[in-house]
Amino acid sequence: MDFGLFAEQTLNGVQYGIMLFLMAAGLSVIFGIMNFINLAHGTLYMIGAFFFATFDAWLGNFAVALLLAILASLLLGLVLDRGVMQRLYDRTHLDQVLATFGLLMFFNELAAVLWGTEPYFIPVPALLDGTIALPGDIDYPVYRLAITAVGLLVALGLYLMVEHTRFGMLIRAGATDRETLSGMGVDVRWLYSGVFAIGVMMAALAGMVTGPLVAVQVGMGETMLIVAFVVVVIGGIGSITGALVSSLLVGVVDTLGRALLPVWLGYTAGPALASMSIYVLMAAVLLLRPQGLSGARRA
């Protein structure tokens, strides 16, 4: 494999990793701060894509549809949190898994009723259609570059919010010691609602921007959820930096594995090993650093 192709595959890996980050950041923070396992997180990826497809079909304007879909998913996050999730925060993990698995099935059925079982279409906007020539004789799709940039901007925004705003300070305080924070007069429940809604919005955003590349249909979020959990475990629970590093690592390992292993090992063993590469990575990380790459060591 020459350098140009290797560079292109690495770029593909980074792009996949950034999408994984959008999924995993919310999952990780919600798990880290609220100690809450949300199996319905992948469903919100699907709902985001459906919101976007619907608004785009109505308005015919990519940017406005994206903005409306983001606002709608934030609102959905708030409603979900106040209506359902808040009742689950103090329950055991088994209750949470059962309840959110129920939600997952409910949302899939609801989506089938509202949008049908045939796949939806979201066009790539004309401005981002086509390919761009990069050094090393690469023709790279402009749209993939654009969504990589959007993902990186969101990651940067998230970092600035958590590290440099009062809301972010409260989130960090809540992750460390929620009882003290509550004792100092902060309404922890509303804080949680905000965190949950932002997590939902990010998962939905991943679904929206991936929409033009895939078939928007019921069940599209489940495979992303599984990989997002792998990212959370590797990155360390509750850590946004860990989630970012781990997403990029998983994205690049998976993509390069798919590109290189069949060439090295043949078309029988290669594809089989490539599809388990990220789980091997997860096992190795768990063996060497059970708390994840940047998770706090637990007592």
Added chain:
Amino acid sequence: MLISRRRLGTGLVGGALAAATRPARAGPPASIRIGVLHAMTGPISVIAREQMMGLELALTRLGNRLGGVPVELFEEDARMTPDTGLQAATRLIEQRHIDILVGNQLSNQLLAYIAPLAAANVVVFTDLPGPSQLAGAGCTPDLFVMSWENNTNSAAIGLAMTAAGVKRAYFISQNYVTGREYVAGARKFYHGEVAGEAYLPIEQTDYAAEIAAIRAARPDAVYVFLPGAGGIAFLKQFAGAGLKARIPLFSGSWLADEHSFAALGAAAEGAHLVANWFADLDNPQNVEFVAAFVAKFGRRPVVYAAMTYDNMMLLDRAVASLGGDISDRDALRRAIRGSDFQSVRGPFAFNVNQFPIQNYYAAEVVRSDGELRHKVTATIATGFKDGYFDQCHMPR
């Protein structure tokens, strides 16, 4: 426990006896009881619904009669596994006393319930799965296949690639038994060089890595076996990478049809598809069928509807030739084998294994009048037979 099990056993035997000893009525029956097994929910329910549209259209056109005899229709939810299929088939046999079964979606389900249906003297049709196990040494007079033997589709795609003069082909498929069989089947009839291969997990929908590898390998053509959501994503990403205009794609008609055209948009244009039927085929039966389908459902039909429609039209002719009396099942089977019915796919006959002898056609996805559609470009194979029929020694 022992008692209840014994009771259950007696019940089952009793049911089977009752089914076997139903009096054979002379003369035309009051009705023909047709059973349909399908997955009413889940990913393949789209296919099941398409089959039902074909069936509904045929019955509407036939005045809800086959050969002049009123039809009673019984549907059961077979879901998606062999055991749920068998349970549903048992309900159709024991509670509904069906005469004929049509439809079906999955080979493994058909293999599970063909024997009990045959034992209950039901004439079984399949409009989609055609497992090779039933085409060779395992062939049976109880089964009529309207669609194809599973391997003939891939063989026809291989023929189409050879006919198109492809010298270097890239093969991309899902990594499971059927996917690998599809690639192997095409390679029997494609004799050029293999530029590369990719076998991917079924759930994968991002193909950036594979598309980059295809671009680097510079093949003449790409063979695609990615049914469902995977195929839609692949076509869009392939077009997005700017390869659509440079490297032709070859696949079965499922890659881009009326179910996925809306989701695909321009990404579908130019794909080379191979099948035993296209809406564009120009024969009187098909023109009539497609026009009636469009009038009723507002879009062109997909191949699954055409196969079930054909099934009902064939039955109509066969039952009519018997004067409506289907009590003698051997006579009914003879009438089906010798039927003069005109298929919407053009030339059609049953081979000795009761699988079709039929043509395969190549089509291209084109946009005309602002709509995506299949445009037939060539006849790839005439009177094409499956590769198993010579191992079939039909008990007569």
